[in-house]
Amino acid sequence: MASRIVIDPITRIEGHLRIEIEVKDGRVVDAYSSGTMVRGFELILKGRDPRDAWAFTERACGVCTTVHALASVRTVEDALGIAVPPNAELVRNLMFCAQYLQDHVVHFYHLHALDWVDVVSALKADPKQTSALAQSLSSWPKSSPGYFSDLQRRLAAFVDSGQLGIFAHGYWGHSAYKLPPEVNLIGVAHYLEALEWQKNIVRVHTIFGGKNPHPNYLVGGAPCAINLDDANAINAERLAFVGRLFEEAQAFVEQVYLPDLLAVAGFYKDWGAIGGGLSNYLAYGDLPTRGYGDLAGFKFPRGAILDRNLDQVVEVDGKDPDQVREFISHSWYAYSDGDDASKHPWDGETRLNYTGPRPPYEQLEVDQKYSWLKTPRWKGHPMEVGPLARLLVAYASGSAEVKEEVGGALKALDVPVAALFSTLGRTAARGLETRLIARWSTEFYQQLLDNIKNGDARMADQTKWDPSTWPAEARGVGLSEAPRGALAHWIVIRDGAIDNYQLVVPSTWNASPRDAQGQRSAYEAALIGTPIADPEQPLEVLRTIHSFDPCIACAVH
Amino acid sequence: MGGAPLSIWEQARLQGHSRRDFLQFCSWLAAAAGIQASGLSQVVHALDTKPRLPVVWFHFQECTCCSESFIRSSHPIVSDIILDKISLDYTETLQAAAGHQAEAALHETMTKHKGEYLMLVEGSVPSEADGVYCCIAGRTALDIVREAAADAKAIVAWGSCASNGCIQASRPNPTGATPIHQLISGKPTINVPGCPPIAEVMAGTIVYLLAFERIPQLDGLGRPKAFYSRRVHDTCYRRPNYDAGLFVESFDDENAKRGYCLYKMGCRGPVTYNSCGVIRWNNGVSYPIQSGHGCIGCSEASFWDNGPFYRHLASFPGFGIETTADTVGVAVGAVTAAGIAAHAITTNIRKRKVIAEGISESTPATKGEGESHG
Amino acid sequence: MNGATIERVYVWQLPVRLYHWVNAACVATLAVTGYMIGRPMTVPVIGEASFSYFFGWVRFIHFVAAFVFFFNFLGRIYWGFAGNRYAHWDQFLPLTPRLLRKQWREAVEVMKVDILQAKVEPMESVGHNALAGWTYFLSFLAFLFQSVTGFGMYAAMSDAWLPHMFAWIVPLMGGDFAVRQWHHMMMWFFIVFSMIHVYLVFYHDYVEGRGVISSMAGGWKFVERRK
Ligand code: HEM
Ligand code: HEM
Ligand code: NFV
Ligand code: SF4
Ligand code: SF4
Ligand code: F3S
Numbered sequence A: 001m002a003s004r005i006v007i008d009p010i011t012r013i014e015g016h017l018r019i020e021i022e023v024k025d026g027r028v029v030d031a032y033s034s035g036t037m038v039r040g041f042e043l044i045l046k047g048r049d050p051r052d053a054w055a056f057t058e059r060a061c062g063v064c065t066t067v068h069a070l071a072s073v074r075t076v077e078d079a080l081g082i083a084v085p086p087n088a089e090l091v092r093n094l095m096f097c098a099q100y101l102q103d104h105v106v107h108f109y110h111l112h113a114l115d116w117v118d119v120v121s122a123l124k125a126d127p128k129q130t131s132a133l134a135q136s137l138s139s140w141p142k143s144s145p146g147y148f149s150d151l152q153r154r155l156a157a158f159v160d161s162g163q164l165g166i167f168a169h170g171y172w173g174h175s176a177y178k179l180p181p182e183v184n185l186i187g188v189a190h191y192l193e194a195l196e197w198q199k200n201i202v203r204v205h206t207i208f209g210g211k212n213p214h215p216n217y218l219v220g221g222a223p224c225a226i227n228l229d230d231a232n233a234i235n236a237e238r239l240a241f242v243g244r245l246f247e248e249a250q251a252f253v254e255q256v257y258l259p260d261l262l263a264v265a266g267f268y269k270d271w272g273a274i275g276g277g278l279s280n281y282l283a284y285g286d287l288p289t290r291g292y293g294d295l296a297g298f299k300f301p302r303g304a305i306l307d308r309n310l311d312q313v314v315e316v317d318g319k320d321p322d323q324v325r326e327f328i329s330h331s332w333y334a335y336s337d338g339d340d341a342s343k344h345p346w347d348g349e350t351r352l353n354y355t356g357p358r359p360p361y362e363q364l365e366v367d368q369k370y371s372w373l374k375t376p377r378w379k380g381h382p383m384e385v386g387p388l389a390r391l392l393v394a395y396a397s398g399s400a401e402v403k404e405e406v407g408g409a410l411k412a413l414d415v416p417v418a419a420l421f422s423t424l425g426r427t428a429a430r431g432l433e434t435r436l437i438a439r440w441s442t443e444f445y446q447q448l449l450d451n452i453k454n455g456d457a458r459m460a461d462q463t464k465w466d467p468s469t470w471p472a473e474a475r476g477v478g479l480s481e482a483p484r485g486a487l488a489h490w491i492v493i494r495d496g497a498i499d500n501y502q503l504v505v506p507s508t509w510n511a512s513p514r515d516a517q518g519q520r521s522a523y524e525a526a527l528i529g530t531p532i533a534d535p536e537q538p539l540e541v542l543r544t545i546h547s548f549d550p551c552i553a554c555a556v557h
Numbered sequence B: 001m002g003g004a005p006l007s008i009w010e011q012a013r014l015q016g017h018s019r020r021d022f023l024q025f026c027s028w029l030a031a032a033a034g035i036q037a038s039g040l041s042q043v044v045h046a047l048d049t050k051p052r053l054p055v056v057w058f059h060f061q062e063c064t065c066c067s068e069s070f071i072r073s074s075h076p077i078v079s080d081i082i083l084d085k086i087s088l089d090y091t092e093t094l095q096a097a098a099g100h101q102a103e104a105a106l107h108e109t110m111t112k113h114k115g116e117y118l119m120l121v122e123g124s125v126p127s128e129a130d131g132v133y134c135c136i137a138g139r140t141a142l143d144i145v146r147e148a149a150a151d152a153k154a155i156v157a158w159g160s161c162a163s164n165g166c167i168q169a170s171r172p173n174p175t176g177a178t179p180i181h182q183l184i185s186g187k188p189t190i191n192v193p194g195c196p197p198i199a200e201v202m203a204g205t206i207v208y209l210l211a212f213e214r215i216p217q218l219d220g221l222g223r224p225k226a227f228y229s230r231r232v233h234d235t236c237y238r239r240p241n242y243d244a245g246l247f248v249e250s251f252d253d254e255n256a257k258r259g260y261c262l263y264k265m266g267c268r269g270p271v272t273y274n275s276c277g278v279i280r281w282n283n284g285v286s287y288p289i290q291s292g293h294g295c296i297g298c299s300e301a302s303f304w305d306n307g308p309f310y311r312h313l314a315s316f317p318g319f320g321i322e323t324t325a326d327t328v329g330v331a332v333g334a335v336t337a338a339g340i341a342a343h344a345i346t347t348n349i350r351k352r353k354v355i356a357e358g359i360s361e362s363t364p365a366t367k368g369e370g371e372s373h374g
Numbered sequence C: 001m002n003g004a005t006i007e008r009v010y011v012w013q014l015p016v017r018l019y020h021w022v023n024a025a026c027v028a029t030l031a032v033t034g035y036m037i038g039r040p041m042t043v044p045v046i047g048e049a050s051f052s053y054f055f056g057w058v059r060f061i062h063f064v065a066a067f068v069f070f071f072n073f074l075g076r077i078y079w080g081f082a083g084n085r086y087a088h089w090d091q092f093l094p095l096t097p098r099l100l101r102k103q104w105r106e107a108v109e110v111m112k113v114d115i116l117q118a119k120v121e122p123m124e125s126v127g128h129n130a131l132a133g134w135t136y137f138l139s140f141l142a143f144l145f146q147s148v149t150g151f152g153m154y155a156a157m158s159d160a161w162l163p164h165m166f167a168w169i170v171p172l173m174g175g176d177f178a179v180r181q182w183h184h185m186m187m188w189f190f191i192v193f194s195m196i197h198v199y200l201v202f203y204h205d206y207v208e209g210r211g212v213i214s215s216m217a218g219g220w221k222f223v224e225r226r227k
């Protein structure tokens, strides 16, 4: 008989995620993913000014801050027929890049690394050997034996204090940890360095949006005016600041993140065959280079891949009523036409209807409703979204840059293409796209400088700012790529106010409960077959779940 | 392991910091917390002798941006706080343990340090439907918050979510989102509003508690006076433009490029208490107004319901999004004027009779006593 | 004069008249400057912000007028106890059942005059008629509200003790935003009140012919006395 294991809370994620698994003969045979917190954004947005929606939706999540703001202004601009000036598009791209750089690095070191890196084992490392290893991996300057022995002493003092803080009760010593002590020590060093570093790159948001988390956006462009002759606007000093931040970010990614990723991955190649899950991938695409209207200019292309067939990319349309639809068969909501119905987001409904067990509870009633996430499907298929989906769609669309990047990594690790469809592949894809983005950011930066040099200082189109210029009814969709995957907002505007607003979020795709047909979504599917060495310490579950970088506040909203 | 926990100074020494580094840190601390030089020795003494403060950090209905903001702190730097200054024993965002091991870490601290641990809360607590809108490990946030608060030394409510309910508490508040101070009474509770609060304000609050073992001076809304006693407007560097009557009239216009006041773009600086204009964001790089967008009032209670954000006056309740007190006022004024005009006209039509009566009244011998008003 | 004479009565003592016109001037100033604070117009200024303090002056005038307005109002409250019977509080507030009955009767009569434009008994009251008294009382409450909210907001920008006495209103009303909204809305009360008030004193002056308007200047009313 299979035994039920409950992991709640799943930590080192954003939000409130509960995983229940059935384990039999040391493997996961079934899995249930549940989001246990709801706020009701879609209800709160009704009746508000569409121009304010970015600020509301941005608060869906502070970890992937800005991405909802971006999707939201695009949604409203789509509904009202506004095209933003090129400078605004570039500023949005730069903020996008800064978000990915920060979010992915923090995910790797602070949310994911402890699944692979045994902090306590780092105490046994030899600082000299660690230093030699670090220097063989990259040219990052902080790599002297003294640096590592100081760190080791600091770590020892911490452990000796008897107050283990965030490291208390970790799965230290678990048989699934495979790294030698020296690699573990490098991991700890870079955990702390990354914590220091991440607060720099977000200053790009501070410069253009005034703060981070939750920088400001603007329907029709960006709020930061350009004026090279004034201290109060985006001027040469601000631009130079931005340029330097991206340079430093690129150095960190090239010299720390990617080398660490490949070094760690080398010890866990078996995870290239675990955690694959679904075989369908969806990306909306992003980083326009010739305006949001010109799909062919996107750095990340749009499309869907079915059955892992990399020879064909299927076209995706957010406005087609038969493509994206949401189910609530296993979600704590009610639809006016029955809970097995599905709805396109323009007709979406959000009515909270909890039918789960009374708390405190031990187990969810998984054959009924068991989550606050709705279940999105694309043409009826469950889809995985995220860095892996983005890279696969780009790869299959023939992007030379992406092909080269992916090919290089496969070669370095000496694994086949099939290894991409796995927990390891997902984690590697995140690193690879971070490197691409670090490079692209300098392209966008240069374009912004060129534009300004050529005399274009426009930052916002305000011709349709006034609600009196709007039609009585308008609908729009804003598609984007958040760090965790395909993100879209749908809006219906009536008489100048929001009549309906629906978010379908990357983690909604991945972490949702099953649909009316009983098809699993990405988390649940990926867990099937995962080995469990010790049911009391389900470290392996965390590895696969963390490879998706869960954000449940986003997913439920 | 075991034995008496090391003091903060002892740990700093073990980590290779000199006494001089340590004293420097203490004086930074003192300055950040607004302590006079004479109080410095107290800070030094406190950190010299104290073990790391056990801290538990809860997440309820929130977006985790308060945690994100916290880790952006530049002085003191966050790894120092987490590793050297406090013992962060429970925080879903960063801790290694998950599931029942995470819960074990929490309960260990709550029993071992009963009455001594600091409770930090990020997020509001849903009170509708018996609290099922936020559950952790099968228990409601409501349940958890009550249990943990009972033996906490003090509570810090991070961000607008925990201190005033924030976005999920805005109309129609579908889950009954409630701030902490409305659920817990009889515990010292510090509200640190903002969506999110500035990193250094968060770190400064922790450091104050650590060094002085008492609650900082709070205002009427439970906010540390050190950070929330001035309006954004009063420390705004664009204020001279406001005083001169120089306003941005539309985003990206000539006035925007010159950095004029954003009042007409709906800036909430005049009604918002926060230290954005002084401390600024992300190590002093900028703040909303400096980057061209008005303040949206993110540290004020119910700022979400004070919209639309790009207009100074809120929508008048019940009259649609474009209606303000001024629209209603002008309408009432117009109706009044029309009423007065109508009244004046009818008075005038009746004027002859009225005047005639009036004249007859005041003219002797026209009418007798008692029949003058017939 | 058949059974009736016209008498000159000294109704409005100097403090009341002074109060009235100072108050009227303050309210007008406060409404104009307040409206400008709430909805600033575009000022065509040439040059840098440092050369101009236009808006600073608008606020300055608002605050000066506010202080004058407030102390003037306090003075009137005092005079409600110290002044003659027309200035007294029971002219505004029927504190005894007898007064209430009397004022109610009169208020109904006034409404007949004002709304039905019917001619009725001459007013018993020499000072305010009862209905007017009540609306003035309402306006006193509005003055109080405006002062509390105004000084409550002002407390944040001032070190003076007076504004700080009102600082409690801000947390009570849920923050500066709400206080300002109410303060702003109340401006419309004053505008509408003044329109109706000024019209009605003219109207009453006209239909009653007792010299109502000039009474606020000189203090005297002409009252019909029966023999
Ligand atoms: C009849 C009396 C008054 C009227 C009609 C009036 C009207 C106004 C109006 C319309 C505003 C603009 C509100 C907005 O932002 O939309 C305002 C602001 C203000 N008023 Fe008054 N007001 C009156 C009395 C007072 C008094 C007695 C004070 C006491 C100090 C006061 C203090 C203020 C303050 C502090 C502001 C905010 C100014 C700023 O933040 O720059 N007002 N007033
Ligand atoms: C041209 C403008 C005005 C004229 C001609 C005027 C005239 C008068 C007159 C004749 C009275 C005595 C009425 C009676 O016997 O019932 C009076 C009383 C009063 N008026 Fe006005 N008024 C003017 C403007 C205002 C304004 C702007 C306000 C305030 C918003 C105001 C507030 C009052 C109050 C409160 C009283 C009662 C005075 C007291 O008993 O202390 N008036 N006014
Ligand atoms: N899922 C999700 Fe997000 C992201 N990335 C956004 O749309 O995390 Ni908070
Ligand atoms: S207060 Fe704002 S920033 Fe903090 S968790 Fe809540 S929504 Fe996020
Ligand atoms: S920009 Fe805002 S805070 Fe600054 S002076 Fe203008 S109104 Fe005040
Ligand atoms: S929006 Fe918030 S960040 Fe500061 S400037 Fe206003 S309080």
Ligand SMILES: [Mg+2]
Pocket: A042, A374, A502, A503, A504, A505, A556, A557
């Ligand atoms: Mg949704």
